[in-house]
Amino acid sequence: xETKNIMIVGVGGQGTLLTSRILGALTIQAGYDVKLSExxxxxxxxxxVVTFVRYGDKVNEPIVEEGQADVLIAFEKxxxxxxxxxxxxxxxxxxxxxxxxxxxxxxxxxxxxxNILEELSKIHRVFKVNAIEExxxxxxxxxxxxxxxxxxxxxxxxxxxxxxxxxxKTVPPKTIEINKKAFEVGYNL
Amino acid sequence: xxxNEAFARGAYEAGCKVSAAYPGTPSTEIxxxxxxxxxxxxxxxxxxxxxxxxxxxxxxxxxRALASMKHVGLNVAADPLFTASYIGVTGGLVxxxxxxxxxxxxxxxxxxxxxxxxxxxxxxxPADSNEAKEFTKFAFELSEKYDTPVIVRSxxxxxxxxxxxxxxxxxxxxxxxxxxxxxxxxxxxxxxKNRHLAVESxxxxxxxxxxxxxxxTVEYNDRKIGVITSGIPYQYVKEALPEASVLKLGIxxxxxxxxxxxxxxxxxxxxxxxxxxxxxEEQVKSWxxxxxxxxxxxxxxxxxxxxxxxxxxxEEISVxxxxxxxxxxxxxxxxCPHRSVFTVLKKLKLRAAGDIGCYTLGxxxxxxxVDTTICMGASISSLHGMEKARGKEYIKDWVAVIGxxxxxHTGVNSLMNMVYNKGTGTVLILDNSTTGMTGHQDHAAxxxxxxxEATHMIDLEKLCxxxxxxxxxVINAFDTKKLEGTIKEAVAMDEIAVIxxxxxxxxxxxxxxxxxxxxxxxxxxxxxxxxxxGCPAITKKENGDILINDTxxxxxxxxxxxxxxxxIKSVKLR
Numbered sequence: 231x232e233t234k235n236i237m238i239v240g241v242g243g244q245g246t247l248l249t250s251r252i253l254g255a256l257t258i259q260a261g262y263d264v265k266l267s268e269x270x271x272x273x274x275x276x277x278x279v280v281t282f283v284r285y286g287d288k289v290n291e292p293i294v295e296e297g298q299a300d301v302l303i304a305f306e307k308x309x310x311x312x313x314x315x316x317x318x319x320x321x322x323x324x325x326x327x328x329x330x331x332x333x334x335x336x337x338x339x340x341x342x343x344x345n346i347l348e349e350l351s352k353i354h355r356v357f358k359v360n361a362i363e364e365x366x367x368x369x370x371x372x373x374x375x376x377x378x379x380x381x382x383x384x385x386x387x388x389x390x391x392x393x394x395x396x397x398x399k400t401v402p403p404k405t406i407e408i409n410k411k412a413f414e415v416g417y418n419l
Numbered sequence: 420x421x422x423n424e425a426f427a428r429g430a431y432e433a434g435c436k437v438s439a440a441y442p443g444t445p446s447t448e449i450x451x452x453x454x455x456x457x458x459x460x461x462x463x464x465x466x467x468x469x470x471x472x473x474x475x476x477x478x479x480x481x482x483r484a485l486a487s488m489k490h491v492g493l494n495v496a497a498d499p500l501f502t503a504s505y506i507g508v509t510g511g512l513v514x515x516x517x518x519x520x521x522x523x524x525x526x527x528x529x530x531x532x533x534x535x536x537x538x539x540x541x542x543x544x545p546a547d548s549n550e551a552k553e554f555t556k557f558a559f560e561l562s563e564k565y566d567t568p569v570i571v572r573s574x575x576x577x578x579x580x581x582x583x584x585x586x587x588x589x590x591x592x593x594x595x596x597x598x599x600x601x602x603x604x605x606x607x608x609x610x611x612k613n614r615h616l617a618v619e620s621x622x623x624x625x626x627x628x629x630x631x632x633x634x635x636t637v638e639y640n641d642r643k644i645g646v647i648t649s650g651i652p653y654q655y656v657k658e659a660l661p662e663a664s665v666l667k668l669g670i671x672x673x674x675x676x677x678x679x680x681x682x683x684x685x686x687x688x689x690x691x692x693x694x695x696x697x698x699x700e701e702q703v704k705s706w707x708x709x710x711x712x713x714x715x716x717x718x719x720x721x722x723x724x725x726x727x728x729x730x731x732x733x734e735e736i737s738v739x740x741x742x743x744x745x746x747x748x749x750x751x752x753x754x755c756p757h758r759s760v761f762t763v764l765k766k767l768k769l770r771a772a773g774d775i776g777c778y779t780l781g782x783x784x785x786x787x788x789v790d791t792t793i794c795m796g797a798s799i800s801s802l803h804g805m806e807k808a809r810g811k812e813y814i815k816d817w818v819a820v821i822g823x824x825x826x827x828h829t830g831v832n833s834l835m836n837m838v839y840n841k842g843t844g845t846v847l848i849l850d851n852s853t854t855g856m857t858g859h860q861d862h863a864a865x866x867x868x869x870x871x872e873a874t875h876m877i878d879l880e881k882l883c884x885x886x887x888x889x890x891x892x893v894i895n896a897f898d899t900k901k902l903e904g905t906i907k908e909a910v911a912m913d914e915i916a917v918i919x920x921x922x923x924x925x926x927x928x929x930x931x932x933x934x935x936x937x938x939x940x941x942x943x944x945x946x947x948x949x950x951x952x953g954c955p956a957i958t959k960k961e962n963g964d965i966l967i968n969d970t971x972x973x974x975x976x977x978x979x980x981x982x983x984x985x986x987i988k989s990v991k992l993r
Contacts, residue, residue, distance in 0.1 A: 267579060291723070
């Protein structure tokens with residue numbers, strides 16, 4: 231199998247790390263060779279965060295480069311736009327319809343780009359969701375990231391049961407039920 | 420398994436019994452995983468020098484021991500390291516050092532191999548998680564066989580990448596008997612002279628023997644292009660040049676010279692692919708071997724497969740240009756107590772000599788309070804240097820800002836110096852009860868060990884008083900009024916003052932948020948006062964309305980204390 235390249239991008243603190251670990255554990259369970267690259271430390275403090283998951287028969291390089299990503303999972307709109315050039319021509323974007331102003335925008339040094347989702351839709355298949363709203367309905371806005379993952383899962387080759395069993399093993403024990411529910415919401419949207 | 424988890428597993432399987440470290444990205448998770456193994460006595464040290472010495476002590480009496488740190492931590496530990504090289508080991512002594520090409524979370528991009536060369540210590544370099552585990556085990560064997568500490572070098576990309584790892588059982592290594600041997604263990608000049616001879620013959624033995632080490636691998640394919648590489652760059656070589664012949668070095672100091680010469684003689688064109696400094700390249704070229712390296716590759720940042728395709732194969736890879744979008748630099752979290760302190764410093768128009776930690780972000784707009792950041796502990800001592808250079812009046816608009824963990828790391832020495840040498844500076848200890856930036860590790864003033872056991876908690880206030888600081892204040896970091904008054908008074912005094920601004924890191928409390936704040940638009944005058952601290956939850960709409968984002972606000976209430984019109988109200992959530 232040709233190596234599949236997934237990128238998960240967002241703002242530090244949105245849970246890109248946990249999401250990539252769920253995906254990584256899933257691909258390992260499915261018997262692939264897997265490399266997963268994470269970001270820790272200062273970059274996690276509210277900055278732009280990107281993690282890579284690569285899986286296939288044999289994976290060397292742990293990072294995804296420009297023009298190579300099959301799927302871009304974005305927890306924030308501006309971050310989707312920042313990394314869209316990493317997508318393959320036929321790649322898909324799953325994006326959380328949320329705006330978080332970066333500090334240059336907050337202090338008036340820069341402008342938040344308008345119409346991001348419309349612009350992205352012109353060049354790629356875009357699956358958008360207001361995952362925060364959906365997560366609030368579940369009573370915990372923090373699980374929005376797993377809702378977004380559920381939508382991405384619709385376009386991947388793994389069964390729902392495989393996903394749910396991995397979520398059970400990967401997330402903190404107290405949050406298993408709410409995360410499974412969140413996944414189902416995304417998977418069925 | 421994460422690279423760092425694999426290093427920990429390697430130490431476990433190697434029969435390691437003692438581990439010490441100070442947290443530092445990208446090395447922190449090594450200790451956080453070692454603590455899972457009850458067989459290893461593991462602890463956080465106040466700094467890397469202490470960690471190294473704890474490991475050396477364990478080694479001297481015959482037990483396998485590990486110290487782990489980031490690249491700049493090795494500078495702090497350099498003193499014991501260089502002499503441990505002379506003493507050698509009884510039980511295996513391994514030091515895992517993680518470099519940070521690309522500076523994801525560091526103040527410089529130094530290359531550990533250069534330090535190891537100076538200290539004449541062998542360096543082993545794995546290229547994926549499985550090797551991280553296996554090479555760590557090999558390092559312990561090497562250490563005992565050649566009577567030397569061994570450095571295992573990692574990089575951010577290895578430490579923070581996950582790959583598959585095959586697990587083995589732990590080796591049951593018997594403790595070696597301690598034999599008193601002053602000639603080897605007491606490094607005074609007469610003894611050290613002889614030990615230097617031993618170090619030099621060890622180097623010669625390693626240069627020869629390492630040619631047969633199983634951690635070096637040669638893959639002959641098409642011989643038109645040959646590549647010498649090691650560590651993570653090997654992965655980029657395999658991805659970009661699958662047809663090339665490759666010599667992958669597992670040991671990068673000292674270099675296995677005959678192995679390299681043989682490989683070089685069998686390929687038409689030789690490339691050397693190594694991130695950061697040309698350590699391999701300069702040595703290989705000094706032997707009269709023709710090779711291409713930094714002429715076409717950079718000494719900065721991380722490599723990638725595409726970089727090699729372009730530089731070595733001359734391929735034109737057309738990629739779309741990135742969209743021009745606003746940057747998103749790291750910022751202090753919503754509810755961060757540092758933001759409150761910096762807001763006060765900004766109001767008072769004070770400059771801060773900064774230090775290493777989340778509060779380095781006080782240098783970034785809109786706070787822009789921190790003027791300098793050098794290394795762990797340097798805030799207090801560099802402020803003292805400024806005073807000695809220009810006098811006490813000159814530093815009346817300066818303070819030193821340092822975190823609790825960094826203060827105990829090396830800041831306390833600087834404060835002793837300030838007291839001893841009659842300084843008058845004002846020092847703010849931002850005490851958030853944790854080592855924040857690296858992901859919340861305990862330290863000597865949190866009352867918990869790495870293993871999570873309760874322990875003695877160093878009282879920072881008493882410590883400062885014991886050193887002889889005449890004025891010590893402990894203030895809630897969110898009490899902006901009291902902070903303002905005290906800081907004003909402190910900088911005006913001709914005496915040292917330490918202000919301990921206390922409030923736990925906003926990320927420590929994982930319970931659901933119980934209070935948030937909203938702006939009453941009828942009262943708000945849109946003056947923007949609440950936006951000055953740069954809280955990510957507060958944004959201004961195009962029509963000028965200022966809003967608090969309820970998915971980001973964590974209810975610290977700093978904004979409410981700043982509003983002069985009382986327009987920011989708290990809302991109880993549950």
